[in-house]
Amino acid sequence: MEDMILYDRLQFAFTITFHYIFPQLTMGLSLIIVYFKGNFLRTQLDKYNVAAKFLMKIFAVNFTMGVITGIPMEFQFGTNWAKFSELTGSIIGQTLAMEGLFSFFLESSFLVLFIFGEKLMGQKLHFLTALLVFLGSWASGYFILATNAWMQHPVGYEILDNGKFVLENFSALFSNPWLLPAFLHNQMASLVTSSFVVASIGAFYILSKSHIEYGKLFLSTGVFFGVISSFLVAFPTGDWNAKNVAKYQPAAFAAMEGIFETEHAGAEIVLIGQPNMVEKKLDNKIAVPNVLSFLTYQDWNKQISGMDNFTEEQLPTNVPGLYYSYHIMVGLGTIFIAVMSLAFFFLWRKKLYYMKPLLWTIMVLAPFAYIANITGWYVAELGRQPYLVYGLLYTSDGISPTVSSGNTLFTLLGFIGLYFLLGILFLILVGKTIYKGPIAQNH
Amino acid sequence: MEIFWYITIAIVLAMFFILDGYDFGAGIIHLFFAKTEKDKEVIAKSAGLFWDSNEVWLVAGGGMLFMAFPTFYASVFSGFYLPLIIVLWLIMLRAIGLEFRSQFKFQMWKDIWDSSFGVSSLLLALFFGIALGNIIRGVNLGGVESGVSLYESQYFFLPLWDSSFSPLCESPGVIDWFTIIIGFISVVTLAMHGANWIILKTNSSINNKLKTVVFRLNIVLSILTVISLYAWQMINPAALNNFTEQPLFILFPLLYFTGVIGLYFVKKIKNDLYPFLLSSLLVLGGITSSLASLFPVILPSTNDINGALTIYNTTTNSYGLSVALNWGIVGLILVVVYFIIQKRMMSGKIDNMDYGH
Ligand code: HDD
Ligand code: HEM
Ligand code: HEM
Secondary structure, eight states: OHHHHHHHHHHHHHHHHHHHHHHHHHHHHHHHHHHHHHHHHHHOOHHHHHHHHHHHHHHHHHHHHHHHHHHHHHHHHHHHOHHHHHHHHHHHHHHHHHIIIIIIHHHHHHHHHHHHOHHHHHHHHHHHHHHHHHHHHHHHHHHHHHHHHHHHSOOSEEEOTTSOEEESOHHHHHSOTTHHHHHHHHHHHHHHHHHHHHHHHHHHHHHTTSSHHHHHHHHHHHHHHHHHHHHHIIIIIIHHHHHHHHHHOHHHHHHHHTOOSOBTTOOOEEEEEEEETTTTEEEEEEEETTHHHHHHHSOTTOOBOOGGGSOTTTSOSOHHHHHHHHHHHHHHHHHHHHHHHHHHHHHHTTOGGGOHHHHHHHHHHHHHHHHHHHHHHHHHHHHHTTEEETTTEEGGGSSOSSOOHHHHHHHHHHHHHHHHHHHHHHHHHHHHHHHHHHHHTTO | OHHHHHHHHHHHHHHHHHHHHHHHHHHHHHHHHOOSHHHHHHHHHHHHTTHHHHHHHHHHHHHHHHHHOHHHHHHHHHHTHHHHHHHHHHHHHHHHHHHHGGGSOOHHHHHHHHHHHHHHHHHHHHHHHHHHHHHHHOBOGGGEETTEESSOTTOOOOOSBOTTOOTTSSSOOSBOHHHHHHHHHHHHHHHHHHHHHHHHHOOOTTHHHHHHHHHHHHHHHHHHHHHHHHHHHHHOTTTTHHHHHOGGGGHHHHHHHHHHHHHTTTTTOOSTHHHHHHHHHHHHHHHHHHHHHHTTEEEOBSSSSSOOEETTTSOOOHHHHHHHHHHHHHHHHHHHHHHHHHHHHTOSOOTTSOOOO
């Protein structure tokens, strides 16, 4: 039983983490493509169109990966989490089915037209297809976050005698107080990733002295979107999420902030420190007193429950994992704000293109945007433990009753092998596209 | 309400098999008949342009099944765990093959991805047929062994095969001679369907030859169909009772047989669209007839202890089903609109369309 749960969880974590690498770029990049395409319509300058079509190349490969890795996600609910599906299908089936109908169809139908239809339909319609692809991908993020929000903070349900959750109020799924902050935060975070990717392609071209004209275009656009999204991801959206966690999952909040003991006169904010689960304290701690209480409740002296206020069963199962994930996300977020603001300042002073160290920093930071996103999800998912549906259904009660751990281990290894191959192919193809540059694409 | 969702999901899944079916079929044809690089390229393209939008039908169908019949979704997906995951892997390998074959000019690169595309298309067609075979044969629900259920009554777990390979043994596996026959029917049907698609969408040099191929495969299909009906009667003497009790249901097998008969004239038909429509009827008729023969059961039980899964005992509350009706209708209308737009924009032969590489 124990290893059954472990393998199921590992498989889910592995496959969703891999899947999530792709949508975060899809969602942000589609917006940037719409921006380029719109600029082309407005100014008729060819370079915007070339830039849009170049990014589209990368987008297409990325999108394919997202689709390929997304299909197993949907089926895994049934294969590995059969009990969970049976008990909650009435509710999360709604949002998942809506995602299929309202977003995947939209995205995939118009993506084909965007890629192949430019000559057939003229520029205005071509812009429209880009816009629809963008809408489709954001809608898909919205529905999936509605699903996740329900698991984090269940609403609008009724539990029958046989333990099944059934839908009682449809609109509650979408007015869930968890949903909007999570959605906005997540979308801004994916825009951070895409801005960094675009900016780092630009930085690469400038540093390697090839396609310099496009290098500058990509860099300035990436920095422009990057500075906006980096701020928005922290404030108000990140802050808002943190308040939600404090309100609805106080045990998770204590764990992610690393508060072992409740302090009555206001909680400190931990900057650095390693959780020591044996002695129940933070080693090597650097913290600023009372700030956490202020950030969470706008009251310097408000009491925040520490982990000592909760029983072992209420606390997340993996406190250090949660704590580190959270601090990595927030730490990276702070770095992103600093770097993007600096870059924006020098862009405005027209010096950025000559500042090698800063260009290098931007180029190297792109993978860290992915890391911030993924650790962000780890915060959400580890914080939800030991529950699948917060407070109501334990993870251990959700797995498939008939699938043995050997089978799960086998498929987990299979996924690891296959995804390794996928990852390599993805890097080769994106690398090739970047290497060839924007012009070659446009013969 | 259950019936509405059942029909809707059946239509969506049938659409999946008709649409993605032609690109599975194109893969099979590609594997066996495409010899020159030019033909390989166009055939891959005739599937590559559309597989993604076709597969969405599967994703959407899966989502609706999850919403409307959660117990069935949970039972079947965990019960067929291994075959399903293998299907997922094949779907991935096929998609990679299609997307990546023309990214590099080396022959070896192309050969690898061509075989990845071809072989996984073939296996997928086989597996989907086997899956259908399992559904109509039924499974050992509840994992009954010597009169005792090992699991809750709605769950099961099948081995890939039982050493006897017989559908009549106590707990048949996923693969037995009956499901294999259905698997072959599926391969042959989809190969024909794919050939018709290639004829419709491309100017490949093998188009004329493919008409002969379709004609011959059709003979094989007719024989297999007769065998399978006989075998089905043998496994379950009541298999066809639904058709005598509900005369309207006869419509579905009629679709199937219209397809079969029509395709005997494939060489005479001038308009390339008609053979494709005929093989679409074939796919549609095959699936709907199988479902109709079971209705309202969706998964028969091969033991006497646990009853079959039906659309009534696997569904959810009526409130959930009826709100879903509201957005479901809107969503389906939109889907049809997108579909028409896409098919109109991309109509005609695709040989000269810029594939963007
Ligand atoms: C570029 C990525 C990125 C960056 C820089 C940040 N986040 Fe974040 N964060 C995410 C990417 C992300 C995410 C991956 O998108 C998550 C996972 C679930 C979600 O909705 O967004 C998330 C979740 C998440 C949660 C957990 C919600 C839950 O438990 O479900 C909190 C409390 C915060 N964020 C707060 C912040 C704060 C205060 C930041 C200040 C800098 C911050 N995040 C930066
Ligand atoms: C919004 C859609 C999502 C849903 C519905 C969802 C659902 C689930 C489910 C069912 C599990 C398995 C049970 C468990 O261990 O709790 C899980 C675990 C997990 N998910 Fe998510 N997830 C979503 C998004 C994500 C994303 C995008 C990521 C990461 C990039 C992620 C990371 C994880 C991790 C790391 C685990 C394992 C946690 C653990 O084992 O303690 N999830 N999630
Ligand atoms: C367990 C949770 C998840 C499931 C079941 C799931 C399912 C899927 C499926 C089936 C696809 C392919 C769609 C197609 O055929 O076109 C897909 C793609 C996509 N998913 Fe996920 N997904 C999950 C998590 C997420 C998360 C957390 C996000 C973002 C917040 C997300 C955003 C997207 C987007 C934007 C796409 C479009 C294609 C792309 O990835 O580039 N998904 N997903």
